Amino acid sequence: MSKDGSIYSVLILNKSGGLIYNRDFIPGNKFVANDYVILTGVFYGMYTISARYSPVEGSDGIQTLETEDFKLQALQTQTGMFFLLTADLRYPGLPEKLQSIYELYSDYVLKNPFYEMEQPIRCKKFDVLLSNLLF
Amino acid sequence: MIYRFLIYDKSSTCIYYDEWSVNNNGANKGVTPAAALDAEEMKRNTFGLVFELKRFLSKLSPSPTAPDYFSYTTNKYKLHVYETATSMRFVLLTDTKTGNMKQQLKKIYSDVYVETVVKSLEPRNPEDPSIQGNKQFTHELNLFLSSIS
Numbered sequence: 001m002s003k004d005g006s007i008y009s010v011l012i013l014n015k016s017g018g019l020i021y022n023r024d025f026i027p028g029n030k031f032v033a034n035d036y037v038i039l040t041g042v043f044y045g046m047y048t049i050s051a052r053y054s055p056v057e058g059s060d061g062i063q064t065l066e067t068e069d070f071k072l073q074a075l076q077t078q079t080g081m082f083f084l085l086t087a088d089l090r091y092p093g094l095p096e097k098l099q100s101i102y103e104l105y106s107d108y109v110l111k112n113p114f115y116e117m118e119q120p121i122r123c124k125k126f127d128v129l130l131s132n133l134l135f
Numbered sequence: 136m137i138y139r140f141l142i143y144d145k146s147s148t149c150i151y152y153d154e155w156s157v158n159n160n161g162a163n164k165g166v167t168p169a170a171a172l173d174a175e176e177m178k179r180n181t182f183g184l185v186f187e188l189k190r191f192l193s194k195l196s197p198s199p200t201a202p203d204y205f206s207y208t209t210n211k212y213k214l215h216v217y218e219t220a221t222s223m224r225f226v227l228l229t230d231t232k233t234g235n236m237k238q239q240l241k242k243i244y245s246d247v248y249v250e251t252v253v254k255s256l257e258p259r260n261p262e263d264p265s266i267q268g269n270k271q272f273t274h275e276l277n278l279f280l281s282s283i284s
Contacts, residue, residue, distance in 0.1 A: 008197060026197060039194055042187055049184045050209060053177050055138035055154065055228050059211035067192050067202035068237075086195055 005090040007134045008070060010101065011036065013082040014118040017044035021121040023130065043082065047074070064094075073098055097134070104129050136230040137284045138212060140276075141181060142248070142266070145222035149178040150265050151272075185216050185224055204237040219244055229284075239283050247275045 012021035019040045047061030065072040066089070073094040075083040083098050083105075108126040109115050115123060142151040152174070193201040206215040208231055215227045217240035225240045251272040266272050 009195075035194065039191060042191060046184055046187055046191070049180055050207065050214070053180055053184075054209065054212055056157065056211045059209045061209055062207045063209055065188070065192070065205065065207040067196060067205040069196050069198040069202070072192075072195065 005092070006088050007091060007097075008086040008088070010130065010134075011040055011082075011084040011086075012105065012121065013040050013043065013084070015080040016118070017041055017082075018118070020119065023127070025134065040082075040084070043074075043084070047076070047082075075099070075102060077102060100133055101130065104133060136233075137227065137280055138230070139226075139228040140280070141178060141224075141226040143182050143185075143224040143226070144264055146264075147182050147186070148264055149182065151267055151276075152178060153276075181226060182224070185226060189216075189218070204235075204240070206236070215240060217241060217244070223248075243276065243279060247272065247279055251275050 006025065008026050009022065009024045011019065011023075014020045017040070019037045022036045022040075049061075051059050051061040061076065062074055065074070069089070070086055071089055071091075071094070073085045073087070075095070075098040077083070083101055085094055085098050085101070087094060104126060105121075108129060109121050109123050112123050112125075115121070136157070137155055138157075139154045140152070141149055144150050188205065188207070189201060192205055196202065203219075204215070204217045206213055211231065213229050213231050213233055215229065215233075215236040217225045217237055219225075223244070225243055227236055227240060229236070252266055252269060255269070255271070257269075
């Protein structure tokens with residue numbers, strides 16, 4: 001499978017900015033789970049600052065973040081959660097994919113009677129369907 | 136459309152700042168004391184944001200090196216940062232439709248900053264690294280920015 005246009009990782013943050021889900025799709029990642037926790041902790045702060053110091057009225061925070069190697073798409077839900085998706089620059093339709101991930105979350109995590117709100121997500125069905133969605 | 140431009144030196148000091156709002160054409164640097172304080176806070180926070188974002192991106196990135204250019208887009212504006220090898224940061228805020236500004240920011244560094252500031256024979260005060268008062272730099276910069284907006 002070519003590496004062109006692939007998804008690198010999915011991260012989900014709860015209302016308090018805590019990491020409740022992370023999934024890497026690239027092999028040999030240099031990360032330990034703890035790194036992600038620290039990293040995503042700063043995301044909410046950066047989001048807020050980017051909204052506050054906008055040169056134009058009424059800006060929300062960061063939606064897309066791009067370097068020359070990859071891009072990150074962020075979705076802040078009405079409930080204050082964050083869904084983050086990192087992918088190759090060429091991957092099309094990231095905002096739509098994020099919406100679909102949010103829908104999967106509502107169907108297979110929230111409606112799971114054993115799932116506790118704001119806690120780490122450990123729902124097998126969600127994992128399986130997420131892989132299907134992205135590949 | 137360019138909204139704001141800032142330059143930070145390697146010690147995180149903001150040495151240049153200008154702002155163009157949608158309503159007026161002139162620079163709008165905060166003339167009242169309260170507004171001036173807000174501007175200082177904005178400059179510091181923008182630096183912090185840029186610094187943290189670069190750390191965040193180097194950790195997440197599949198490539199082993201840290202990016203020298205990156206940008207983010209919100210629903211209302213886009214921020215571009217170019218960091219030189221000497222750890223100076225050129226930060227540009229534009230509308231959301233603007234594309235990749237890496238080459239333009241590099242040019243501001245090499246053709247405007249280096250030519251009018253680094254190569255300048257004017258005495259520089261090490262206590263005050265600001266180039267806000269450097270007329271030659273301001274003139275060349277405004278010429279350049281008009282040509283790209």
